[in-house]
Amino acid sequence: MDVLDFLKKYRLELVCILILLALVLIYNNQFYSIFGEKKYVAIHLMMEILIIVASFSIAIQAWLIVPYILSNRRLYIGALFLSLGLIEIIHTLSYKGMPFFIENSSPYSATWFYIIGRLTLPIGLLIIYILKPKKVRPAQRRITYGFAFLYAAIWMLLVFNTNHFLPPLFIDGVGPTLLKKSLQFLSLLLQITLIVYLWKNRNSSPIEKTMIIIGSIFMILGDVMFTTYNNVYDIRNFIGHVIQLVSYHYFLKALYYSSVEEPFKLLIETKAKLESSKESLHYTAYHDELTGLPNSRFLNEVLTTDLQKKDTKTAILMLKIDRLKVIYESLGSTFTDTVIKEVSIRLRESLPSEIFISRLSGGEFTIILHEIKAQDDVLTVCNQIHQAMKEQFQIQHFQLKVNLNIGVTIYPDHGQSIEELLKHAQIAMRKAKKDVKRYKFYKPKMEQHLEERLLLEHDLHYALENGELFLEYQPQVDVGTGRIDFVEALLRWKHPKKGVISPATFIPIAEESGLIVPIGEWVLETACKQTQKWHDEGNSNLGVAVNLSIRQFLQHNLVEIVKDTLEKTHLSPDYLELEITESMTMDKHYTIETLHNLKQLGVKIAIDDFGTGYSSLSYLKDFPIDCLKIDRAFVKNIHSNDRDALLISMIISLAKHLKLKIVAEGVEEIDQFEFLAKLDCDYIQGYLCGKPLSPDELSSKIEASQQQNYSYI
The missing domain is CATH 1.20.1070 (Rhopdopsin 7-helix transmembrane proteins)
Structure with missing residues (x-):
C-alpha cells in the first residue's frame, strides 16, 4: 500500500x-x-x-x-x-x-x-x-x-x-x-x-x-x-x-x-513467492527451456502412467529434424535453436491440444497418442505433421525447407518398458530418413541393421590406419576434344571381411562420427600426390577434383591444410579443384571469406550437385567459383522430362554468361552426350566416358585416348 x-x-x-x-x-x-x-x-x-x-x-x-x-x-x-x-x-x-x-x-x-x-x-x-x-x-x-x-x-x-x-x-x-x-x-x-x-x-x-x-x-x-x-x-x-x-x-x-x-x-x-518459485522450479524441471514443451522427465511420467493400462494401446512417435547437423555446422547454434523453436510451434499449432508433445534433445521430439484404436490413427497424425512442415520456414533471410523423420512404436506390440519403446522408436526414425513418406513403424529386423551399422562404424575407425581405404579416379572429358583434363578423386573402402563397402553406406557414417575430417585430409593428400606423380610421368596437364565434406569446409584451418598439402606433395595449385555443395554456402560471410582465401592459394572452386541443394543464384555472383557441376538427377531424365532438359539448358547458358566451366555428371548414354554437346557443355563425367578407375588403369586410358587423337568418346 x-x-x-x-x-x-x-x-x-x-x-x-x-x-x-x-x-x-x-x-x-x-x-x-x-x-x-x-x-x-x-x-x-x-x-x-x-x-x-x-x-x-x-x-x-x-x-x-x-x-x-x-x-x-x-x-x-x-x-x-x-x-x-x-x-x-x-x-x-x-x-x-x-x-x-x-x-x-x-x-x-x-x-x-x-x-x-x-x-x-x-x-x-x-x-x-x-x-x-x-x-x-x-x-x-x-x-x-x-x-x-x-x-x-x-x-x-x-x-x-x-x-x-x-x-x-x-x-x-x-x-x-x-x-x-x-x-x-x-x-x-x-x-x-x-x-x-x-x-x-x-x-x-x-x-x-x-x-x-x-x-x-x-x-x-x-x-x-x-x-x-x-x-x-x-x-x-x-x-x-x-x-x-x-x-x-x-x-x-x-x-x-x-x-x-x-x-x-x-x-x-514471501510465502507466495516461495509457492511461485516451487511452481517455477517444477515447471523448469519438467519443461524444455528452449521450446517450453515437456521434457524427457515429463515424458517418462506420462509413459509410466500409460504403460500401467493393460487393455489399451499407446503409440510413441519419435521425430527428428532432418539435416539439423548441417544447419548447425553451416549457420551456428543460434540459427539452429530458432529452427527447433519454430518446428515446436508448428507441431503444437497443427496437432490437437490433447496430444502430448515433448522435446528430448537436439532436434528430437516425442509425441504420445493415447488409446489408439487402429494404425490409421497414427498415420493421420504423421500426415498432419508432414503437412505442417510443407511450407518453408522464414528464418532470418533464409527460406528453409524442414523435413521431419518419424519413427513409430506401439505399446505393447513393440516393447514393454519405456526404454525399449523409445529405443525402438529411434531405430524406426533412422530408417524413416530413407523412406519417401518419412515415417516408419518399428520392425524387429531394423534392430539388426542398426547393430550392423554400429559394427561398421567401429571398423571404420581403423580402416584408415589399416590401409583399407583407397581412391579411384573418374575422368572428366572435354566434350569438344575428347581429352581427359580433369579427374575426380572418389573414396573407396575394402573391408577385410565384408569386401568393398559402398560409399553411400560408409560416408554418412564417417560424417556423423566425425571421422570424415581425418579421412578427408588423407583423400586430399593422396589425390594431390597421385596427380603430381602423373605429372612426373608426362601427363602434365591433368588436374584433380576433390570433394570437401561440410565438416572439412567449416574447419577454421582449412586454408592452412590445403596450403601445407600442396607444399608437401609439390603439386601446383592450378591443378587442384575443390568441390563444395550448395548446402555449405548458407553462411554467406564465412563462405566468401574461406573461398577467397583458397583462391589466393591458386586452387579452383567447383559447386557440386548444382540445383539440388539450398539453391541461391546470388552466390554465383558473390562467390569466386570456377565450375558448376550439373547433378546426375537432371541428366538422367533429359529425354523423358522436358523440364529437366530446360533446366540443364538454362544452367549451361547461365554458366557461359558467367564464364564458368560446366561439367555434367552421370552421362551414361550417347543421346545424353549429344544433347549436352549441342548445348556447348564443356565437360562430361559418367560411365559413358569411363567408370572410376585405379591410378594405373586411368594412366592406361589416358595414353590410349592420346594415341586415338583425343577421340575418347
Whole structure:
C-alpha cells in the first residue's frame, strides 16, 4: 500500500475530524460549557485514561516485538511512549478537581506535565527518525525502558518541587500565560519540522512515516484547540483531547504496521513467492527451456502412467529434424535453436491440444497418442505433421525447407518398458530418413541393421590406419576434344571381411562420427600426390577434383591444410579443384571469406550437385567459383522430362554468361552426350566416358585416348 492508497483508505476518518473541527471553530459559543462544570472532571479523566491506554499499548507492543524485530527505532518509540504514558498519568492525577496525589491538584502541575508531554513527543520522534536504523539486543529493552522511567521521575521532581521554581503556565481567571502559548507554538513548530523531515525521507518505510505524519497533523490541530480555549470547561479543550487521542491512534497504527502488519505481509508475499518459485522450479524441471514443451522427465511420467493400462494401446512417435547437423555446422547454434523453436510451434499449432508433445534433445521430439484404436490413427497424425512442415520456414533471410523423420512404436506390440519403446522408436526414425513418406513403424529386423551399422562404424575407425581405404579416379572429358583434363578423386573402402563397402553406406557414417575430417585430409593428400606423380610421368596437364565434406569446409584451418598439402606433395595449385555443395554456402560471410582465401592459394572452386541443394543464384555472383557441376538427377531424365532438359539448358547458358566451366555428371548414354554437346557443355563425367578407375588403369586410358587423337568418346 503506497501513500495515496493509505490516504484513500482513511479518508473518512480524516474528513470526520476536519468537519468536527470546523463545527467547533464556527460554533464555539454555542458549545461552550456544553457538558457542565461538574461533569467535566469525569470527562477529562475518561479522555486521559484513553490516551494513557494508547501510550502504554504502544510501549507494550514495542516491548513484545523488539526481540523479534531487533530494531533500535522500535525500541526507542516504545520507550518514548512509556515516558509519555507516565507523564500523562501524573498530568491526570494533578489535574484540577482530582483527589490528593503528591500535592493538591492545581493548574500549575497539570499544565506543566501537559507541556512536557507535548514537547517530548516531537523531539523524541525527530531524534528517533534521524538516528540511523540498526539492530539491538533484546537485553537493551530493560536499560532503555529504565531511562523512560528515569526521565518521567526527573520531571516529577522538578514540577513537584515545593519551591515551584518553574514559572506558571496557567492563571485561574486569566487563562494560559504567554509562556504556555509560546511553548505550545514551539511544540507546533517541532511537530511541523518532524512532518517536513519525514515527508522528505518517506521513500523508506512510506506507510509508517505517513501514519506518523498524520498523527503529527492531528497533534498540531490539538495544539490549536489547547492554545485557543478560554478555560478548562471550553469545548475546545475537550476536542483537543479527542484529537490528541486520534493522533495517538495513528502513532499506534504506525508501530503496529511497521512491526506486525508489514512483516506479516512480507511473510505472506514471501510465502507466495516461495509457492511461485516451487511452481517455477517444477515447471523448469519438467519443461524444455528452449521450446517450453515437456521434457524427457515429463515424458517418462506420462509413459509410466500409460504403460500401467493393460487393455489399451499407446503409440510413441519419435521425430527428428532432418539435416539439423548441417544447419548447425553451416549457420551456428543460434540459427539452429530458432529452427527447433519454430518446428515446436508448428507441431503444437497443427496437432490437437490433447496430444502430448515433448522435446528430448537436439532436434528430437516425442509425441504420445493415447488409446489408439487402429494404425490409421497414427498415420493421420504423421500426415498432419508432414503437412505442417510443407511450407518453408522464414528464418532470418533464409527460406528453409524442414523435413521431419518419424519413427513409430506401439505399446505393447513393440516393447514393454519405456526404454525399449523409445529405443525402438529411434531405430524406426533412422530408417524413416530413407523412406519417401518419412515415417516408419518399428520392425524387429531394423534392430539388426542398426547393430550392423554400429559394427561398421567401429571398423571404420581403423580402416584408415589399416590401409583399407583407397581412391579411384573418374575422368572428366572435354566434350569438344575428347581429352581427359580433369579427374575426380572418389573414396573407396575394402573391408577385410565384408569386401568393398559402398560409399553411400560408409560416408554418412564417417560424417556423423566425425571421422570424415581425418579421412578427408588423407583423400586430399593422396589425390594431390597421385596427380603430381602423373605429372612426373608426362601427363602434365591433368588436374584433380576433390570433394570437401561440410565438416572439412567449416574447419577454421582449412586454408592452412590445403596450403601445407600442396607444399608437401609439390603439386601446383592450378591443378587442384575443390568441390563444395550448395548446402555449405548458407553462411554467406564465412563462405566468401574461406573461398577467397583458397583462391589466393591458386586452387579452383567447383559447386557440386548444382540445383539440388539450398539453391541461391546470388552466390554465383558473390562467390569466386570456377565450375558448376550439373547433378546426375537432371541428366538422367533429359529425354523423358522436358523440364529437366530446360533446366540443364538454362544452367549451361547461365554458366557461359558467367564464364564458368560446366561439367555434367552421370552421362551414361550417347543421346545424353549429344544433347549436352549441342548445348556447348564443356565437360562430361559418367560411365559413358569411363567408370572410376585405379591410378594405373586411368594412366592406361589416358595414353590410349592420346594415341586415338583425343577421340575418347
